[in-house]
Amino acid sequence: MILLIKVKGAVQGVGYRPFIAKKATEYGLKGYVKNIGAAVEILVEGDKEKLDAFSDLLKKEYPAGAFILDVEISEKNEETVDLKDFSIVESSDIDLSSELPVFLPDIGICDDCLNEMLDPGDKRYGYPLISCAVCGPRISIADALPYDRDNTAMKPFKMCPSCKADYVNGRRRHAQTVSCFDCGPQLILKYEENGEMISIDKKDSVNKAIGLLQKGKILGIKGVSGYQLICLPQSAAAARLREIKGRESKPFAIMFADSQTAREYCRLSSFEEKILNYSARPIVLLDKIKDFPKEVCGDSDYIGAFLPSAGIHRLLCDALGPLIVTSANRSGEPIVTEDDDFTGKFFDRNKFKNCEDEKINTEVHENHCVDGVLWHERRINMAQDDSVVFACRAFNESSNESIDISSFENDKALFIRKSRGYVPLPLILKGVSGCEKSVLSLGGDLKSTFSFGKKDRIIISQYIGDLEEVGCFDNFKDYIERYMKLYHIKPEMIVCDMHPKYHSAKYAEKLAKNMNIPIYKIQHHHAHALSVMAEYSLKSCIGVSLDGTGYGTDGKIWGGEFLLCNNTEFTRAGHLSYVKLCGGDKASVNSELVKECYEYASDEESAESTGINPLIKAALSNNINTFETSSTGRLFDCICALLEIKKENSYEGECAILLEKAARRGENLNKPVFSFKIDESEGMIVADQIQLFNDVKDAYESGRYEKEAVAYAFHSALSEAIARICHIIRDKNSENNVCLSGGVFANRILLEKTVSALKEDGFLVYINEFVPAGDAGISLGQAYYGLLSQKEV
Incomplete structure (x- = not known):
């Protein structure tokens, strides 16, 4: 037989x-x-x-x-x-x-x-x-x-x-x-000594690299999926590394030789240890119990800990102890994979030799060039950053035995960034058939990814970056072509964001025209909800999509959305109230500016008495470079500035992160109680941001509460409002599935409190697990839309 x-x-x-x-x-x-x-x-x-x-x-x-x-x-x-x-x-x-x-x-x-x-x-x-x-x-x-x-x-x-x-x-x-050693790619160390460029290979290269790092030097290293920068976690080396990368305060990740060494610095549960040792070797955000210098981890409560993914990492950690290991890129730019590109950006001494000012020459040499590079001749086809995850305890067993949580473990590893070690494993859809046409979805412009879908599976690309950066956009286009060639896939439809100015949307139009295939543009927050629906093969839900920005169907900027989703259709059932902001893109960086806009909105006629910046008041009064938004991300920025925690984002989400940090310290303090005013008078459920802002301001300025207590109370108010609005929607539409998505749900306090409140009310709650909750998951939702649309024809 x-x-x-x-x-x-x-x-x-x-x-x-x-x-x-x-x-x-x-x-x-x-x-x-x-x-x-x-x-x-x-x-x-x-x-x-x-x-x-x-x-x-x-x-x-x-x-x-x-x-x-x-x-x-x-x-x-x-x-x-x-x-x-x-x-x-x-x-x-x-x-x-x-x-x-x-x-x-x-x-x-x-x-x-x-x-x-x-x-x-x-x-x-x-x-x-x-x-x-x-x-x-x-x-x-x-x-x-x-x-x-x-x-x-x-x-x-x-x-x-x-x-x-x-x-x-x-x-x-x-x-x-x-x-x-006899036949494979070899590590070669290049470094400068006494004005001479020296090159050594094999075991001698590793031993010399160890010696240089011991002296506080910074080296480049060609890893498996891209170049990295590496140094000891010391104040001087870390400060200089920030100069090289142009990275102001965002924490560096730390590589440990093994989980036992990580335990010296981090609180590590058995589940987190399992994630740390997983073959993907992700960066895991762990509670800090022993700190490195401020220049290393900044103000974060967490250490981004990870273990060696390649042999060279372990050899260095065994010899030197914990190391800063970070991607080789200037802030915002893509990780470097090409040898010549790395030399030109991080190791080219020649470009400084003709500088007439010796002082400047020395300063540039010290602050913007690494001291050596360990490289090998094996080509890297596609860059992949380290994946970043955290453990979520939102799905611990509930006291409500009637709730079906059989699809969830007690702890979950959720992505902040999904790349090396996980991509390109596909999402396998259940109960989906007849989707023969291949779909290409192009995601959004921030935390960009793209996806291919066909039949019962969707492949999501690695994290690429912000498409405003030329290098990231070039990679975005190149990797789409590489995936099509590697997988022998020819798209038959394209799905993109409906934002008219997105680079991804404009490129989608170009591809659709060149390939003579249809293009579908869908709303940003609908795609967020669809990304969760795809993970669980759901056909309907209440989609709670909270983030910083997304182009709405009314031309305004959305970001606090409650959507009733049914297959490819959605109805906007509720949202945070609109607030008028000014400053354009500066609003996502300047939290103090956002706070003053909320001040203006809270009492427009007497705004001058609140000490609002006259330029901001003039811009708002005369509608100069203004926009209306329901953004939850900007609300977090506003409250952060109001509580005098931070006035600007030096990196994306910094104010929200610091507000969460403050809230963590306020859980057991004497706290005020806040509650959103919910208005249903015009057929739309609207949560009043300005009323909440005034309540938070009054409580903080009364002097009766610590800022940390106020921060925690704010988180509680938002989670309570989410549950309350979902309850109202269920009463009207009998929908019991809730999908939580959007970058705001990277906040552990908000996520865990919201899930708990919803479960207590009998909802079936779903969150992003296969992709990050932020914009990196948008392309998954778009691809699912493309597959579902075929079933409705």
Whole structure:
């Protein structure tokens, strides 16, 4: 009896074929296994009992890093096949356009490779780019599918006899990245000493790099998915690194050798330790118990902790202890992947040599160039920043036993940024069929991502950045082309944001025209709600979308929205009241300006007596560069400035973060009680921002409450208002699903209090888990819209 088996899922780049060959041999079966692009094909011969057992095993067992979506089994005519033993055969090309294949992200170093690298008796002892069949670079080096060495950036590195032997047998069998000191890419250190540029490689490069870092120097390092900047977490080095990156106060992430070392500085639950050790090696925001200098982590309550994703990271951490490891980019620009690009931006001494002012020359040299660079010759195809997550405890068991929370664990790892280690694993949709047309969605302009959708799956790109930055926009366009080539996908419809000035929307129009395909423009906050609906394959919900900005259907700037969603349609059921702001884009940076606009709105006729800046008053009075907004993000900025915590955002969301920090300290203090005034008089549910602003101002200025207590009371008022408005909407429309999305829900206090309040009222509550709640999830919602729209035709 002969069976033809097709296994779909993440089965390339994880040693799946060697796994199958080993199991088939153990069962005494004959046949072969090979990659066929979007899947693995297995032809196997044996008696029925053994074949049944083998087929059952395929659904239950697989190597680390793999996951199985589907196993298709059919019987084949014996007369057409001549089988002698079981073997791994060369890959075949098939039409990948029939469905989106599952391809693996870059995978952090596994324990086996780590042990080999640290074992003086192993042939790969100290090899900093060690990897195997279940770890190492994947998407960042892929040129095409199927995932074979000749289709990757490893093609130029010919295996030595020892690595060839490993490629045939053992745990590196068919590992496309197998290499060593004799044949693989090598780390090369370039640094300047006494005016001379010196270059050393292999083990000497690592040892010298350790010596330089010990002296407080800053080095560049070419990682798996892009260049990084690295130094000891000392005041002087961190301050200088901020000069190099143009990063004023945003905290740096800290790399620890292992979770035990991280425990010295961070409070670490068992769940958080599990996330920290996950193969993606994300940055995990952990409660701080021991601090680094202020120049390192700033005013944050958290340490962004992560573990080595590559061998070189562990070698450096073992020798030096915790390290600042951050992406090699100027603030706002994309992470660098090209060798010449890194040299030009961070290590080119020659551009300062002709400077006539010796003082300036020295200052620029010290503050804007790194002291050396560890690089290798393996090409990086696509940049990927480190992923950033935090543990949310919003879904701990409820006292209300009637609430169905079976789809949730007690703790959840939620994304702030999703990139290396997770992308491009797809979201698998449930209960969706008939969506044969491929969809390309282009997201928004901030925290940009794009997505491809077809049939039952959506692939979301890595975090790219703000499309206002030329380099980010160039990457955005380039990566769309790379994904289309890699996945052999040709879009048949395009979905984008309805904002008329978004770069993503304008590019969507250009692509749609060039490809002669339809384009759909959907509202920003509707896409937020749809992103959660996609994760749980929901068809309807109350979508609570809270963020800083989004273009509304009425031409105003939305940001505090309650939407009644049904398939591809939505109705705006409620929102925060509009407030008139001035200053254009400055409003998202200057929280003091926003606060004065709220002051003006609270008592427009007597605004002069409140001490409002005359220029701001004139702009608001005469409608100069003004706009109306229901933004929750600006409300957070306003309250932050009102409580005299921070007057401007030196990085995105800083004021909201500091307001949350203050609130955390106010939970157990004597607190005021605030409540939004809810108005339903004109058929729309409106929560009055100005009334709340006045209440917060009166409480703070009374002197009876600490600012931290007022901050906590504000969070409580907002979560209570969300639950109250959802209750009103349910009474009118009988909708019991609530989807929470938007960047404001990165606030742990607000998220946990809101989920708790909604669950207590009997709602089924859903949040973003597969993508961040912020704008990086917009493209997922848009892609889901594109797939749902096909079912309605």
